Amino acid sequence: MTPKHLQNLLTEVANGTLNVEGALEKLRHFPTDTVRDHGAIVGRLDTHRAIRHGFPEVILAQGKKSSHLIKITKHALSHPGAVLLTRVSKKKRKKLKKRFPELKDGTPASCLYRPDSQTEPIGLVAVLCAGTADLPVAEEAVLTARLMGATVSCHFDAGVAGLHRLLAAEALLKKARVFIVVAGMEGALPSVVGGLVDRPVIAVPTSQGYGAAFGGLSALLGMLNSCAANVTVVNIDNGFGAGYVASLINRA
């Protein structure tokens, strides 16, 4: 329930098209919608979050049992607005799509989602990535930013070992309001992009690489120590977080 949904509801009450009982019913699961399994509460959807944050609570599927996940998803879909599930394994995606045909598949991002038809894309978020293997993370960022109302433009596979591939994106570098730069291995791309633009750069380290990449640690440390001052960092493989913050900055 976004501020917009709440405003509509209150307007309907104000002009009498919705009576108090109807409104209360619609608000029954507000600000917390408890999810139960065999009677016990196993989840508490923060239905107030869309009011507080402008975007409904996103469901991190990883680590949740399928049965719990299905129940939580059902509750989430029962509320208006966008729905997003991240880090959904292939197997779980299959199960959930079967159960909830309204969910779209975000492949190569490991996401399922239901868009909010009411949003008009605004601004411009640029998403760059260093290699083809970073695509699942980059696409998670793209999907999130779009769901949250941003126009998004991408420039993929532009690692620093071939700078001309990055410089080919000159127009995008000039126009975007905020940049998401996704890279694994040594994670040098955000520093180079950060040096070229005067807007915020959100760096996303990925777990791509091997050996001393240590599951993304190398890229993470590189980005945290960036010599470019306009770079902030999110967790390894956290395309969602980057897309989220980028859309907040984009709509500022």
Added chain:
Amino acid sequence: MTPKHLQNLLTEVANGTLNVEGALEKLRHFPTDTVRDHGAIVGRLDTHRAIRHGFPEVILAQGKKSSHLIKITKHALSHPGAVLLTRVSKKKRKKLKKRFPELKDGTPASCLYRPDSQTEPIGLVAVLCAGTADLPVAEEAVLTARLMGATVSCHFDAGVAGLHRLLAAEALLKKARVFIVVAGMEGALPSVVGGLVDRPVIAVPTSQGYGAAFGGLSALLGMLNSCAANVTVVNIDNGFGAGYVASLINRA
């Protein structure tokens, strides 16, 4: 053999309902019950532990071969009192339940157990967790504390990003004698709970999360550095240990 069981036995000897030979037979595997495989000793059940600690030795199933596990479980079940097996894989749980139908399944906790019918629940232990994915660990804590005689009340999925979900547990926060707070990712919930209550908080980091969560390290470090002074910490995913200590404090 708990102090209670031993007291009963000695009483029977004292009033003649049990002769010395019978008592010796019952004490034959005391204080150590050796478990053999092809003649060689592969386990030494600490049957004195219930006397010393008030609760029988708990069997950590992980890392034990199935054949050894079955033998050890058989010995454990042959003694009176509660029996608890933790970190039992799905496959082993299936095998053991078939072999020992008296064992109950603790799902979503990866536990098998036989309750001690003689205990009356006392006090109040509160178990809170930050997310639905933390349930298996939280339930292990619940199960352990209940087996050891505590009344337990739960409040799940109350992460700090939506504080109203935690504050909804106000009554529980006021009443419980001791708190178990389970969280993965940044592990911030114990600090917030610790700041709200004046009783001991046992923090349990979980391995939930990804990337820089490093298998629970992030949550563990966060909890060890808690700015709330009433917080102590157990190992990552160690719901059992938390439930154990909580029940000791609860019955103090």
Added chain:
Amino acid sequence: MTPKHLQNLLTEVANGTLNVEGALEKLRHFPTDTVRDHGAIVGRLDTHRAIRHGFPEVILAQGKKSSHLIKITKHALSHPGAVLLTRVSKKKRKKLKKRFPELKDGTPASCLYRPDSQTEPIGLVAVLCAGTADLPVAEEAVLTARLMGATVSCHFDAGVAGLHRLLAAEALLKKARVFIVVAGMEGALPSVVGGLVDRPVIAVPTSQGYGAAFGGLSALLGMLNSCAANVTVVNIDNGFGAGYVASLINRA
């Protein structure tokens, strides 16, 4: 040389108040101003940065020899606009202030600076910190954001173990365009702030704490794993970087 300075210069050339030779002289150290020591180049001031980024290159004093630092500072002060030196030790601060009386001291931040008189503060950046020991880092963020043209409002010593201290900042939480949240130890404050506001939160881990704080690692990991989706992170003790990005978002 900011875009504004360049525009003024070109305007002067255009309307004849400055001839080409004079303009060239003023642009002699553009886009790189080399700093020499005994003839050898030891520094290359990126004088083009103010054009590219809207703020001149900032001088990280740590690790530089005093003699090099003095030379670089001299060059930096010879260009128009703000000047900022970060991580300047007490000893070096004393030396530099003596040599360059126009430099102001940013204590408790370990900074020296010369403000740019031409900027009008705009917007609102909120800087919060968890404990009094985090002040040097928080003040570095405040100083940077102000130098870059932001209105800044602070709320210090508001750790999560006493939530009412944070909630006392309700007005600030509602108004600011972007938040800088500074914390050491378990670093939980950004998650809690992130859960309360719908704007970007820049988390700054500090090296405050001891033992398993591991020089800020605990706080850093906590922030990277934040369950609040609007949080991005900068390096440990990097108040400068946080102030820099916050001012970029603030003026967006």
Added chain:
Amino acid sequence: MTPKHLQNLLTEVANGTLNVEGALEKLRHFPTDTVRDHGAIVGRLDTHRAIRHGFPEVILAQGKKSSHLIKITKHALSHPGAVLLTRVSKKKRKKLKKRFPELKDGTPASCLYRPDSQTEPIGLVAVLCAGTADLPVAEEAVLTARLMGATVSCHFDAGVAGLHRLLAAEALLKKARVFIVVAGMEGALPSVVGGLVDRPVIAVPTSQGYGAAFGGLSALLGMLNSCAANVTVVNIDNGFGAGYVASLINRA
């Protein structure tokens, strides 16, 4: 201001020995007492904590500038009840004792404190340590527990390489309600103590040792992985936290 102090104050108001204005004056810095430096707020004493937690906010001196520390200490001393400063360097201890002669020195613990004369020691907390070098941490625990109202009994230098030194403490092992076990190096003592008693053991790793002790990491990991189920752990060198929780359990 502990619950007791508040009760007294309200009683005075109720029976007219204190008028409302006087009471308000006494409550002026409640629930937060802001500390200022040159007009700016640099600290927020959580004066409500004694009500919430039964013990006033403790001041972690480490990392705080001397001038800030003096101001905060002055505020703390202006409130009734115990006052405790931990991790105070030698130099700062000297300064503070000179400025506030009512502060007592907790050497070998790096603490300063003012006891609360109104508390009667109850129960029994046992503090054990493995080596003489662990004394500063052990004494911090002793001091904290005593300030919070516990009777404390010590048994120092009882490392596991000479078990008879530990077994000599048999009487204490039998009587205490809760145990604090302090050890550096391999940190094995809590496991052995935990195996001998049926009450909670709070393990405190210390930074004593060298090489692969890694500043207490070895002891910390050892304690977190204890095979004794009644062990919980606090941060490296955190004698204060252990004493705090032990006193909570002791008075339960």
Added chain:
Amino acid sequence: MTPKHLQNLLTEVANGTLNVEGALEKLRHFPTDTVRDHGAIVGRLDTHRAIRHGFPEVILAQGKKSSHLIKITKHALSHPGAVLLTRVSKKKRKKLKKRFPELKDGTPASCLYRPDSQTEPIGLVAVLCAGTADLPVAEEAVLTARLMGATVSCHFDAGVAGLHRLLAAEALLKKARVFIVVAGMEGALPSVVGGLVDRPVIAVPTSQGYGAAFGGLSALLGMLNSCAANVTVVNIDNGFGAGYVASLINRA
């Protein structure tokens, strides 16, 4: 080819029962026996090792392709004396036993071996372990020490949380020439054993445990920091190395 085998061969040459050509033929693969795959050398058996070290080169199966492993094993079996393969996966064990029926299976140790019939067991090596899950590593040590000619006596599942289980091994503690102590989790057993005996203790950390056990790191660090001075350490799960060195000390 042990010194004994070489001595026999030379004796035969000396008394004419073997001519020079025959001797040379037998020494053809001395001191290196190259193993080829499709013509290329993929292994160099150090056949001189038995002379130098008193025991033939042991084959670490892990990481080797099955085809290479089979070739190397074939060569090894073609030389006289004991043969030992360690860290052989279940699948590879099956393959190799089929191909080389003379190999015996060392389960629960992941070993295959062919004993050297000529050795008479001497001395006494004690092998203790903390838990049943440590058995595969402990048995690898037992097997190695026996193959190398030591009498071995075991005492398993004697963790420090129930000291009476260890003290039950008093006779063994008094008699053995050298001790191998195997433990996972906090790895405290070697320190306690080391404190009780005046002979060398070889500590073997195992990867048993979970969470902050970090794959044996916790036990390893604990053992390296042992407060007992007679403890040395080998790699995590390296039962073989411990058995090897123990047998060297045993026969000294």
Added chain:
Amino acid sequence: MTPKHLQNLLTEVANGTLNVEGALEKLRHFPTDTVRDHGAIVGRLDTHRAIRHGFPEVILAQGKKSSHLIKITKHALSHPGAVLLTRVSKKKRKKLKKRFPELKDGTPASCLYRPDSQTEPIGLVAVLCAGTADLPVAEEAVLTARLMGATVSCHFDAGVAGLHRLLAAEALLKKARVFIVVAGMEGALPSVVGGLVDRPVIAVPTSQGYGAAFGGLSALLGMLNSCAANVTVVNIDNGFGAGYVASLINRA
């Protein structure tokens, strides 16, 4: 497109055997050949690299989706010169060989490749490895160096525990222009080789080993700290990088 290919093309244009249109067509994907999936760009082959570096862009298969990998490989094969894919899983190797029969299999290296028929092997690169288990990495180095035009000679399974196996390679140690030394576990071989020769040694740590080998970290650190001054290091298991640099040095 290597410098040679480009030279040929320009020569053809110069002497009229190729008209401008034909040349343009051949240069259509120069300097970047974009790879698309459902219309979106998922890869940017750096076709200029062969000009810049003397060797075409190598494809790191790990982390790339099979569908993307097939498209990228197709593009790569459409350009003249050598093609190399590294870290190709067994499953992907099978798929790709079926689809592109011109690809050869580099087993035991996890590589696929198409050689460049025009290169004549020059110089001499020596590849040594410590154990049979290091072969896949060593062979990746061999294959890369050969593809890039070097004569390569190998000496495998020559670990430092049997020095005579290394000294047997005396001739090779004297002749080679550059050495690649591959080792896991303690990674000591490069130091010993480095001490024997006066030419550059490229050390390749492998992930072989167990326990405290920590996936190659032990070998990596050992090599970085080599007391031999002629040793440089590449990433764990990075035979490709070692072969690449060795061939650059070899042809210098």
Added chain:
Amino acid sequence: MTPKHLQNLLTEVANGTLNVEGALEKLRHFPTDTVRDHGAIVGRLDTHRAIRHGFPEVILAQGKKSSHLIKITKHALSHPGAVLLTRVSKKKRKKLKKRFPELKDGTPASCLYRPDSQTEPIGLVAVLCAGTADLPVAEEAVLTARLMGATVSCHFDAGVAGLHRLLAAEALLKKARVFIVVAGMEGALPSVVGGLVDRPVIAVPTSQGYGAAFGGLSALLGMLNSCAANVTVVNIDNGFGAGYVASLINRA
């Protein structure tokens, strides 16, 4: 009090040259000699250790306050037999030598000691080190082994980058009963020595080196992963432990 001292005492009692009271007086501090500071016990000398272990408790000076150290040393010197203090800082060494002139200085080892005049050196322990900077640790091993009755022979500065320096020690390599090999940086020397001899090698990593030596971690990991099977390891810089175990093996 070593077994010898005890035997003498009992003999004197047996043949009447010492009466029971005198014997009791001499045994007053047996098996624990408590050390007090202002009445409180701050140390418990394990005077039984010489009986149990054949060598009195050694005093680790590091981390102990000077006043405590002086008291403990005084007690130690009051018992017969050898006395050894390790890791004594320069400042403390000066203080203690002044106070106890009977203590000898072990420089370059940071030790103080009083030899036991009654021991006759036996066997042969070889101590080798890789570089001159490793001398303080190597000498600590030498001193300890000599105090405990071993003949010791040294061969210093024989790093693997110049193998002829090691091979020059051929005679020593052949004769010694046990080897102590001390090395920092990559720590490769124990593997090479281990490959050359058939007796136990005790490896001592040192904190010598810089950068990725990480305070001895690199050398420690290298030694733990040694491909030579006769190598065991002690803590970083623990020359004492190595000397202790070596002398146990030497006298076996």
Added chain:
Amino acid sequence: MTPKHLQNLLTEVANGTLNVEGALEKLRHFPTDTVRDHGAIVGRLDTHRAIRHGFPEVILAQGKKSSHLIKITKHALSHPGAVLLTRVSKKKRKKLKKRFPELKDGTPASCLYRPDSQTEPIGLVAVLCAGTADLPVAEEAVLTARLMGATVSCHFDAGVAGLHRLLAAEALLKKARVFIVVAGMEGALPSVVGGLVDRPVIAVPTSQGYGAAFGGLSALLGMLNSCAANVTVVNIDNGFGAGYVASLINRA
């Protein structure tokens, strides 16, 4: 004694200008020159190294006692050819320069040296660094390469956040035979340089930076994971090693 020196000596013997006794005297300390302190050998100069490696053994001053260092330096200076001491503290540098006036000071590198007058600089080694704070390490590389006979050209302070500063070195990038690239913080410069040139790049991570730079770990990991294939890495701050290998490649 370089091959050249040896050749001269043998020539003199051959043509009778030096008799055998004189030659022997000159070769007395060959191939090892032992250094003694109070009679005991504390160092073994590898005087054969110049023959084997083409450059005399370099003296790592760090960790050596001043008295030992002076003795070793005296021996080194007594042999012909270049002499280099690295990582010499300010204090030791002062002492040594006073004692050996022929030593030159390499500031800002922490080195002392005596050049070999007989070498003619050849080829071209390029040394680049990212920031002014990296100068001491970069200059150590410069000094080493020059001592070993290379022509060296530098381009300092060219970090990736201002790419035009790097591109200004175009001529150098085209000409040099080998590149040394020195950088701290995220260590991205070697990847960018590596992408621009087709010759070997030796990356030197420095300990410059703070927080998550972890003493150079971040830069080290970044360089090891470089996406440019022509990059190899040396230890943190190891300018010497980089200069050494670069000169070997340069003279190949």
